[in-house]
Amino acid sequence: MFQLFQYQFIQNAFLAGSFVAIVAAFVGYFLLTRGLTFAGHALSHIGFAGAAGALVLGIDPVFGLLLFTVMASVGIGFLGKQLRERDITIGVIMTLMLGLGALFLSLYTGYAERAYSILFGTVLGISRGDVLVTAAFSIVTLFLLLAIFRPLLFSSFDPEVAEARGVPIRFLAILFLILVAITVSMSVQVVGVLLIFTLLVGPAATATRLVTQPLVAIAIAVVLGLFYTWLGIFFAINGTWPVSFYIAAISFFVYLPVRIFSPAQKTYV
Amino acid sequence: MFEIFHQTFVQNAFLAGTVIAIVSAVIGYFVVLRSQAFAAHALSHIGFAGATGAALLGTSSLLGMFSFTLLAAFGMGALGKRIRGRDVEIGMILSFALGLGVLFLRLYTNSASEAVGVLFGSILSVTRGDVLLTLFFGVVSLVILTALFRPLVFVSIDPEVAEARGVRVQLLGIIFMLLLAVTVAEAIQVVGVLLVFALLIVPAAVAQHLTHKLFHTFFLSIVLGLLFTWGGLLLAFLTPYPVSFYIAGLAALTYFAAINLSHVFAPHREEITRHPGREVRWK
Numbered sequence: 001m002f003q004l005f006q007y008q009f010i011q012n013a014f015l016a017g018s019f020v021a022i023v024a025a026f027v028g029y030f031l032l033t034r035g036l037t038f039a040g041h042a043l044s045h046i047g048f049a050g051a052a053g054a055l056v057l058g059i060d061p062v063f064g065l066l067l068f069t070v071m072a073s074v075g076i077g078f079l080g081k082q083l084r085e086r087d088i089t090i091g092v093i094m095t096l097m098l099g100l101g102a103l104f105l106s107l108y109t110g111y112a113e114r115a116y117s118i119l120f121g122t123v124l125g126i127s128r129g130d131v132l133v134t135a136a137f138s139i140v141t142l143f144l145l146l147a148i149f150r151p152l153l154f155s156s157f158d159p160e161v162a163e164a165r166g167v168p169i170r171f172l173a174i175l176f177l178i179l180v181a182i183t184v185s186m187s188v189q190v191v192g193v194l195l196i197f198t199l200l201v202g203p204a205a206t207a208t209r210l211v212t213q214p215l216v217a218i219a220i221a222v223v224l225g226l227f228y229t230w231l232g233i234f235f236a237i238n239g240t241w242p243v244s245f246y247i248a249a250i251s252f253f254v255y256l257p258v259r260i261f262s263p264a265q266k267t268y269v
Numbered sequence: 270m271f272e273i274f275h276q277t278f279v280q281n282a283f284l285a286g287t288v289i290a291i292v293s294a295v296i297g298y299f300v301v302l303r304s305q306a307f308a309a310h311a312l313s314h315i316g317f318a319g320a321t322g323a324a325l326l327g328t329s330s331l332l333g334m335f336s337f338t339l340l341a342a343f344g345m346g347a348l349g350k351r352i353r354g355r356d357v358e359i360g361m362i363l364s365f366a367l368g369l370g371v372l373f374l375r376l377y378t379n380s381a382s383e384a385v386g387v388l389f390g391s392i393l394s395v396t397r398g399d400v401l402l403t404l405f406f407g408v409v410s411l412v413i414l415t416a417l418f419r420p421l422v423f424v425s426i427d428p429e430v431a432e433a434r435g436v437r438v439q440l441l442g443i444i445f446m447l448l449l450a451v452t453v454a455e456a457i458q459v460v461g462v463l464l465v466f467a468l469l470i471v472p473a474a475v476a477q478h479l480t481h482k483l484f485h486t487f488f489l490s491i492v493l494g495l496l497f498t499w500g501g502l503l504l505a506f507l508t509p510y511p512v513s514f515y516i517a518g519l520a521a522l523t524y525f526a527a528i529n530l531s532h533v534f535a536p537h538r539e540e541i542t543r544h545p546g547r548e549v550r551w552k
Contacts, residue, residue, distance in 0.1 A: 037356045038307065045463070088306055088474050092524045095466040096451050097519025102389045102464075106511045114384055120371050193312075195371075197364040205357050242375050248368025 004237060013123045013243075016131045017229040019138040020183075022188045025225035026145055027183045028204035030176060031216045034158040035259060037179070037201050038087060039076055043092045044184045044196035046072040048095040051188065061118055064131060065188055067099070069181035077174035088162045121192035123233060134186050140184075141179050152176060153214055179253035190229065191244045198244075199225060202251035204250045207257075209262040224254065273506050276508065282392045282512075284400045286498040288407040288466060289455050294412060294494035297451045297473035298487060300444060302425045306470050308345055308446075311359045312453045312463040315341045315366040320387045320457065321373035330387070331402055333455035333488060342450035346443030389463030390513040392502070403455050412449050422483070459498065459512045467513075467520040468494060475523055478531035485547075 004010050031040050047065040076090070100177025105115045117125065125135075145152070155162040155169045163169050186201050203224035209219040232247035273279050300309050310474050316334040323333020341362070370387075386394070395403075412420070424431040432438045456465045476490035501516035 032357065034358075037360055041360060087304075088301070088470060089528075091306055091310065091466050092471060092474075092521050095464055095471070095517050096521035098389075098463045099467070099514040099521070100519070101509050102461075104513040105385065105389075106509070106514070118390065166465065194367050195364050197360045198368070201357060201360060202364070240375070242371050245368045245372040245375070248364050248371075251369075252361055252365035259358065 001243040007024070008128070009124060009126070010233075010237060011072055012126045012128055012131050013171045013233050014230065016126050017123055017190050018226060019131075019134050021203075021225035021229040022222050023138045023183050024187050024199040024220055025140050025203040025207075025221035026142065027180055028200045028202075028225075029207070029214070029221050030145075030152060030156055031180060032201060032204045032208055033153075033214075034074055035174070035199075036177075036180070039090060040180055040184065040200050041197055042090045042187050043069050043076075043164050043181055044188065044193045045094045046075065046209075047181075047184060047188060048099040048193045049101040049104065049117060050164055051193070052101040052108065052115065055114055056104050056108045058061075058227045060130075061114075062130065062185060062189065065090055067180065069184050070178055073177035074174060077177045078169075095252065117192070118188065119192050119194050121188065121190050123190045124236065129187060134189065137182050137186055141182050144179060148172060148175065193248055195244045195248050198248045198251040199228065203228065206258050207256045210263035228254070276395070278393055278395075279399050279506065281395045281397060282502055283499070285395045285455075286392060286459055286502055287495065288400075289452075289459050289490050290494035290498040292407045292410050292452050292489040293456050293468040294472045295487060295493075296449055297469045297471075298476070298490055299421060299425055300449065301470060301473045301477060302422075303445075305449070306466070307359055309449060309453060309469055310466060311363040311366075312338050312341055312345075312450055313457060313462045314363040316454050316457050317387055317462045318366040318370040318373065319454070320462075321370045321377065325373045325377040326446035326538075329402075331454060331458065333401060335406075337450065338454045339367075339447055342446035343443065346446035347439075360429045385462075387457070387464050388461050388465065389511065390457070390459050390520050392459045392512050393505075393520065395458055397457065403458070406451050406455060410451055413444070413448060417441065417444065421503075439466060444456065449474055460516050464513050464517050467497065467517045471520040471524050475527040478527045497523070 002254070005014075028040075031037055047069040050064035050066070050068025051061035052064070053068075054061045057064075070094070075093075108114070131248070139147050151162070151167045152172055154165075155172050159169050184196055184201065187196055192198050203221040206224055207220035210220060211217050228247050228250045231250055232243050235246045236243040273284075300306060316338045319334040319337025320330040321333075322337065323330045361423070420431070420436050421441055422437050423434075424436055428438050453465055455471065456468050462468055472490040472493040473486070475488045475493055480486055480489060497516050497519045500519050501512050504510075504515040505512040
């Protein structure tokens with residue numbers, strides 16, 4: 001089985017998948033503690049319009065994704081929590097963006113195949129160039145997350161006290177959402193716009209059910225994320241079923257027993 | 270421009286669209302009232318697995334969506350009010366259902382346009398048989414909703430008091446989720462899995478921003494649903510762009526206009542929650 005790794009597309013898939021899994025699990029932990037999982041889901045859908053628009057213009061979809069998700073995350077960050085019916089407003093923005101994506105797709109003459117790969121991921125079709133872009137953005141995101149780690153954790157668990165202590169919570173919230181946007185854009189390559197949840201929230205949701213200490217939870221989430229991604233790519237190479245199905249299924253069936261059998265006192269959401 | 274109505278597919282699109290717009294607007298009122306927008310969103314994604322599974326088995330995609338969404342709705346309804354705020358759990362189930370849909374699609378065909386049709390709607394390919402099925406389920410849903418109207422409003426606004434008064438809260442919750450499942454499956458035909466929000470949530474949300482009177486809200490949300498659907502279909506027939514883009518665009522523009530206008534038309538939003546249990550003290 002190890003001769004598989006001689007193929008460049010498999011090396012690329014594993015490299016990009018690993019970077020994405022690590023960053024997504026790390027960011028996912030904070031998404032969960034901040035109760036922003038729906039926003040993460042929405043960001044990926046908003047990114048779809050950007051990716052489809054980039055296809056029409058003939059640019060790499062990753063840059064369209066980055067542009068739209070970063071803009072949307074700044075918007076969501078400024079709207080803040082005060083906005084009434086936040087979920088409905090995010091839902092409407094998401095719907096508008098998906099409609100826009102549908103429009104761009106109809107303008108794009110290559111149509112269905114590329115659209116499909118944005119929606120459900122194409123980790124096996126990733127190029128060495130994409131791997132480098134993914135690696136660069138992942139390392140920058142991880143570095144920034146580590147730099148703001150303590151104040152971010154503080155403001156996630158107790159925003160009022162953090163603010164009273166002089167932590168710039170507004171700035172942290174917006175910076176964090178921008179990091180989420182970058183992570184979402186990277187993850188789309190692996191699992192696609194529609195299955196972001198499986199890599200972004202799945203590992204962290206399982207980890208926070210198992211342990212309470214933030215560092216241990218993040219470590220477990222990263223390990224789980226890598227495990228889902230590697231196993232998913234491995235199965236997909238050896239079988240005929242798509243990678244994103246395997247990742248979604250593994251993520252779900254690891255979460256399910258943990259969710260059912262873990263003590264229920266911990267609820268972040 | 271009226272000669273387009275001589276074509277059968279145009280008639281089918283308008284007939285199915287009209288039925289779906291009305292039923293979605295009525296159901297949507299309760300979805301917004303019961304804050305189940307995310308559950309509706311999840312049901313539509315689960316419908317994706319149903320539609321692709323049906324394609325795999327060679328049956329009608331509407332039937333496939335019905336069976337999957339009804340099953341999921343039964344589960345969600347049985348969980349009852351414990352489902353509120355469970356974004357993570359719903360999100361995990363939703364992702365798994367989508368993953369399953371991807372698998373079914375791969376097993377059935379390698380054609381990606383099938384997937385895009387389910388995801389973004391395919392109203393222009395609705396058959397006369399689909400129209401009749403839609404009409405049948407639409408009428409049944411509306412009849413059941415009318416029969417359950419008063420207790421359902423009561424339960425949606427104040428489940429505790431309703432339960433104390435002997436209303437079967439859990440049973441009503443399950444029945445409502447089943448109706449929602451049927452409606453979502455039908456709405457997927459028009460706007461697709463990803464844009465169900467535009468027909469199901471937006472008309473009711475806009476109406477609740479503009480008026481507080483119960484029947485005005487219903488009336489307004491039906492009118493808005495019909496406007497979005499008819500407007501979207503007409504624009505799509507006259508221009509080369511897709512129906513779902515127009516419906517989503519019209520819905521979103523109306524919503525953001527309504528948010529800004531709500532200060533003018535309906536300054537006291539809280540009043541809507543006071544309807545059936547006037548003697549109850551409100552928090």
